[in-house]
Amino acid sequence: MRQTLVAGNWKMNGSQEANHQLLEGLKAGVGEGMKSKVAVCPPAIYIAQTAELLSGSSIAWGGQNLSPEASGAFTGEISADMLLDLNCEYVIVGHSERRALYGESDQLVAEKYRTAEQAGLTPILCVGELLGERESGDTEAVVARQLDAVIDLVGMQAISAGVIAYEPVWAIGTGKTASPEQAQAVHAFIRARLAEKDAAVAESMQILYGGSVKPGNAAELFSMPDIDGGLIGGASLDAESFLGICRAG
Numbered sequence: 629m630r631q632t633l634v635a636g637n638w639k640m641n642g643s644q645e646a647n648h649q650l651l652e653g654l655k656a657g658v659g660e661g662m663k664s665k666v667a668v669c670p671p672a673i674y675i676a677q678t679a680e681l682l683s684g685s686s687i688a689w690g691g692q693n694l695s696p697e698a699s700g701a702f703t704g705e706i707s708a709d710m711l712l713d714l715n716c717e718y719v720i721v722g723h724s725e726r727r728a729l730y731g732e733s734d735q736l737v738a739e740k741y742r743t744a745e746q747a748g749l750t751p752i753l754c755v756g757e758l759l760g761e762r763e764s765g766d767t768e769a770v771v772a773r774q775l776d777a778v779i780d781l782v783g784m785q786a787i788s789a790g791v792i793a794y795e796p797v798w799a800i801g802t803g804k805t806a807s808p809e810q811a812q813a814v815h816a817f818i819r820a821r822l823a824e825k826d827a828a829v830a831e832s833m834q835i836l837y838g839g840s841v842k843p844g845n846a847a848e849l850f851s852m853p854d855i856d857g858g859l860i861g862g863a864s865l866d867a868e869s870f871l872g873i874c875r876a877g
């Protein structure tokens with residue numbers, strides 16, 4: 629049985645005061661009868677605050693990005709060791725916003741995944757197609773290309789140490805969620821592709837769905853056989869709505 633994971637991706641949102649309120653709200657609401665594991669990924673500058681507030685709780689935390697390099701003259705970058713230094717468990721790699729807005733290639737995403745995994749972080753690898761790619765029937769080809777770039781570089785052993793998040797770009801921040809059937813079809817495709825290489829890894833892999841997940845649609849999405857939780861953007865910024873999603877897991 630795969631455990632459900634619900635992870636909040638705060639993106640470039642928050643302030644010390646807002647984070648304090650949100651994290652206290654989450655701490656108060658997480659626990660009792662919640663089957664999902666819960667994690668938050670704040671902006672890097674707030675990871676220390678998050679670590680201080682969440683330490684000793686059952687909520688994990690992580691980064692939204694990392695450098696593929698270990699250390700040195702890389703102004704503005706954050707290393708895997710720095711994330712570990714603040715007790716991060718997770719780090720998101722290859723989010724579509726980083727691919728689209730910051731030109732991250734499949735190769736760079738694969739290198740980031742490798743750096744994170746080798747350091748002992750749990751990478752959350754994001755994959756997903758653009759609207760035009762879906763409309764032209766290329767969803768599977770795009771997802772396969774993004775996935776294969778990482779598998780080819782790191783191998784299945786390292787893949788099994790991470791989490792995959794399927795996030796159709798057209799569903800991110802648009803209020804347009806993929807239907808449970810649409811999401812399930814791609815999740816099943818991803819699992820089948822992993823199974824071609826290693827059936828046991830495919831079976832144990834957590835595959836999250838991301839894209840306009842809300843308390844009202846989470847239960848239906850998470851009930852699909854190959855959907856093992858969610859990567860939540862907007863709805864993770866409000867304690868009650870994020871907790872509502874966590875309870876659906």
Ligand code: 13P
Nearest residue numbers: 637800801839840861862
């Ligand atoms: P939304 O939940 O705001 O659509 O964002 C999803 C996402 O990109 C999570 O990484």
